[in-house]
Amino acid sequence: MSDNDRPTNAGILLDLIKSRRSVRRYTAEPIPEATILRLLEAGSWAPSAHNRQPWRFAVLTGPADQERLARAMGARLRADRSADGDDPADIERDVARSFARLTGAPVLIVVCLSRVDLDRYPDARRSHNEWVMAVQSTAMAAQNMLLQAQAEGLAACWVCAPLFVPDLVRQTLGLAEDWEPLGLITLGKPAEERTKMRAPLETKVRFL
Numbered sequence: 001m002s003d004n005d006r007p008t009n010a011g012i013l014l015d016l017i018k019s020r021r022s023v024r025r026y027t028a029e030p031i032p033e034a035t036i037l038r039l040l041e042a043g044s045w046a047p048s049a050h051n052r053q054p055w056r057f058a059v060l061t062g063p064a065d066q067e068r069l070a071r072a073m074g075a076r077l078r079a080d081r082s083a084d085g086d087d088p089a090d091i092e093r094d095v096a097r098s099f100a101r102l103t104g105a106p107v108l109i110v111v112c113l114s115r116v117d118l119d120r121y122p123d124a125r126r127s128h129n130e131w132v133m134a135v136q137s138t139a140m141a142a143q144n145m146l147l148q149a150q151a152e153g154l155a156a157c158w159v160c161a162p163l164f165v166p167d168l169v170r171q172t173l174g175l176a177e178d179w180e181p182l183g184l185i186t187l188g189k190p191a192e193e194r195t196k197m198r199a200p201l202e203t204k205v206r207f208l
Contacts, residue, residue: 016150021196023155026105026188035152036061036107039187042148048137049130052117055141056179058110063103065173070102072172076165101159105186109145110162110169112179113138138182145185155190158183 040057048054060066074095081091102108113134121127142158149156162169162181169181 016147020146020150021155021194022157023190023192023194024101024104024157024186025191026155026186027191029106029189031061031107031154031187031189035154036109036187038152039109039145039148043141043145046137046141046144048140049133050119052134052137054113054115054118054134055138056112056114056176058112058173058175058179060108060110060173061106066103066105066108069108069169069172070099072168073102073161073165074099076168077161080164098161101157101186102184105188107187109185109187110173110175110181111138111142111183111185112170112175112181114176114178114180116178135182142183142185149185149187153189154187157186159186 036059040059043055043057044053046055060069077098078091078095081094082088115131115134118130118134121130146156146158160183162183166181169175170177170179175181
């Protein structure tokens with residue numbers, strides 16, 4: 001199908017996907033609650049295994065909560081890298097960069113997974129696969145939110161760091177015990193422009 005033959009909506013969606021960037025610097029302009037709710041709604045319409053909708057979202061819009069999370073995660077990052085024997089100056093630069101990213105966005109959305117509604121199995125193999133399916137479902141919810149942010153004229157970035165310290169994130173934010181933090185989305189009006197490249201499609205695809 002040529003570009004001239006594709007449906008209008010398909011072209012709009014593909015252009016939106018291709019224009020999305022991971023932006024890490026934002027203006028201080030607040031994001032309206034209605035806009036945040038549209039992002040969360042977009043996330044909630046992602047496909048999920050067995051339609052169990054395992055995603056959970058914790059929304060941080062206050063500087064105090066963001067700073068508390070950033071300081072807790074920074075302290076753990078410093079401890080882990082110090083235990084690895086890394087250069088102290090490199091560690092402090094890394095901690096400062098992490099703190100700036102988490103406190104420099106008007107909104108943080110911590111993306112979590114809950115196993116409460118997942119199927120139960122007596123063996124480890126199927127139990128693990130059930131969890132992996134829930135991770136896949138939650139990741140698709142996060143992607144929906146990233147694309148909705150792009151459609152809203154906002155910038156966003158997926159941050160994987162909570163995956164390394166899920167208990168710390170949950171305890172710092174006072175989340176329910178069944179919420180497993182997998183990552184977070186920083187969100188705001190862009191204060192930078194970024195470009196990205198993709199490898200040629202034919203290097204990643206095999207038609208059988």
